[in-house]
Amino acid sequence: MTDSPKKSASSLCERQALAQPCPIRDVLDRIGDQWSLLVLDALAPGRRRFNEMLREIGDVSRQMLSRTLKQLEQDGFITRTAYPEVPPRVEYALTDLGRSFQAPMGALVAWADEHHRAIVEARQRYLAGAGG
Amino acid sequence: MTDSPKKSASSLCERQALAQPCPIRDVLDRIGDQWSLLVLDALAPGRRRFNEMLREIGDVSRQMLSRTLKQLEQDGFITRTAYPEVPPRVEYALTDLGRSFQAPMGALVAWADEHHRAIVEARQRYLAGAGG
DNA sequence: TCCCATGGTCCAGTTTTTAGACCTTTGGCA
DNA sequence: TGCCAAAGGTCTAAAAACTGGACCATGGGA
Numbered sequence: 216m217t218d219s220p221k222k223s224a225s226s227l228c229e230r231q232a233l234a235q236p237c238p239i240r241d242v243l244d245r246i247g248d249q250w251s252l253l254v255l256d257a258l259a260p261g262r263r264r265f266n267e268m269l270r271e272i273g274d275v276s277r278q279m280l281s282r283t284l285k286q287l288e289q290d291g292f293i294t295r296t297a298y299p300e301v302p303p304r305v306e307y308a309l310t311d312l313g314r315s316f317q318a319p320m321g322a323l324v325a326w327a328d329e330h331h332r333a334i335v336e337a338r339q340r341y342l343a344g345a346g347g
Numbered sequence: 348m349t350d351s352p353k354k355s356a357s358s359l360c361e362r363q364a365l366a367q368p369c370p371i372r373d374v375l376d377r378i379g380d381q382w383s384l385l386v387l388d389a390l391a392p393g394r395r396r397f398n399e400m401l402r403e404i405g406d407v408s409r410q411m412l413s414r415t416l417k418q419l420e421q422d423g424f425i426t427r428t429a430y431p432e433v434p435p436r437v438e439y440a441l442t443d444l445g446r447s448f449q450a451p452m453g454a455l456v457a458w459a460d461e462h463h464r465a466i467v468e469a470r471q472r473y474l475a476g477a478g479g
Numbered sequence: 480t481c482c483c484a485t486g487g488t489c490c491a492g493t494t495t496t497t498a499g500a501c502c503t504t505t506g507g508c509a
Numbered sequence: 510t511g512c513c514a515a516a517g518g519t520c521t522a523a524a525a526a527c528t529g530g531a532c533c534a535t536g537g538g539a
Contacts, residue, residue, distance in 0.1 A: 238463035239456050243384060245466075249527090252375060265486050276528050281487060291469025301535050302485030312465055319458040322451040324371050331370035333444055334377075337423025381496085397517050408497050413518060433505050434516035 245290055250275050250283040252320060255309070258293060259317060262308040292316065377422055382407050382415040384452060387441070390425060391449060394440040424448065 246252060253275065257268050269280055284307055287293045292313035298304040309317075378384060385407065389400050401412055416439055419425045424445035430436040441449075 239459045240385075242459035242463060242466065247379065247381065247384060249379060252379060253372075266484085269486095277487070278489090278529095279527065289470055289473045290466045291473075297486085300485090301537095302483095303487090303535090305486060312462060312469070315462065316458060319451070319454040322454040326448060326451040327371045327374035330444060330447065331374060334374065334422045337444070338421055341421045341423075398515090401517095409499090409518070410520090411496065414496095429517090432516090433503090434514090435504090435518090437517060 245286060246316075248283070250279055251287060252323075254280070254283050254287060255292060255313060255316060255320060256324075258307060258309050258313070262306045265305055265307070268307070287313070377418060378448075380415070382411055383419060384455075386412070386415050386419060387424060387445060387448060387452065388456075390439060390441050390445070394438045397437055397439070400439070419445070 246255070250272070253272050254268065257263060257271050263271070265280070265284075268284075269275065269277060272280070275283075284293065284295065288295050288307075291310055293307050294310055296306045296308070298306070378387070382404070385404050386400065389395060389403050395403070397412070397416075400416075401407065401409065404412070407415075416425065416427065420427050420439075423442055425439050426442055428438045428440070430438075
């Protein structure tokens with residue numbers, strides 16, 4: 216085939232040909248990183264403080280948690296409320312937008328839960344057959 | 348520290364306290380990287396060759412595409428078929444497992460599409476208010 | 480008085496990702 | 510006959526991202 220340009224339209228953008236990035240690529244850049252989903256999930260039950268999330272997630276570094284929270288706040292998924300106390304208290308909570316994201320995230324989690332076994336098995340098969 | 352165990356049960360794992368990682372963390376580690384979702388999506392319409400995907404995704408490096416494909420194959424999302432031709436031809440395609448993943452991914456994409464505007468607005472609000 | 484806790488930031492060292500050269504083999508073209 | 514292109518990767522060096530831990534300011538408790 217001669218590199219026909221008729222790449223059957225995919226749901227995600229084929230490329231950000233235009234300066235304007237496509238919605239999905241744009242969103243994926245945020246929630247597709249290592250921590251965003253975990254953070255969003257940690258906030259699902261309710262508001263949380265910084266160190267609380269740090270402990271809860273467990274393997275996220277302060278810097279990444281800080282950065283992730285900042286980005287999620289920037290994109291309107293969460294709110295940040297700082298109380299002028301000593302020691303300082305800062306609480307993070309989901310916005311309506313953030314809560315609305317729980318539906319697709321839930322679908323993802325459910326899928327993962329349901330198919331985890333199949334994945335583990337595939338992995339073992341692969342290692343048995345190709346990797347040793 | 349007493350490490351109180353009363354962290355309100357979240358849908359994602361709180362921590363991989365046990366050697367056995369929780370399903371979701373495990374799955375997220377794979378599809379939560381920079382490229383997996385894009386690759387999976389590129390394969391949604393049908394089988395694809397390596398360089399084809401490289402061009403289609405556009406901003407993925409050869410190495411990362413190669414690595415991502417290998418991992419997705421390892422986890423049973425896709426198959427790799429090499430034809431003994433010259434120049435070599437290798438085709439990648441979704442497995443049943445991979446196809447089953449399109450549902451939750453679709454939910455994610457739909458959400459992104461629907462809420463992209465809100466996100467962009469939130470971002471602008473944030474910049475206007477806090478960043479300059 | 481000293482230390483801890485809070486929410487971050489900063490720094491240095493490590494890991495991951497990138498861009499680009501390179502590999503192998505055969506066909507097309509001059 | 511000689512040279513380049515194409516395919517699907519791999520390798521390397523440099524850039525970027527991430528990590529762990531120190532550090533900041535402040536007030537309460539030991």
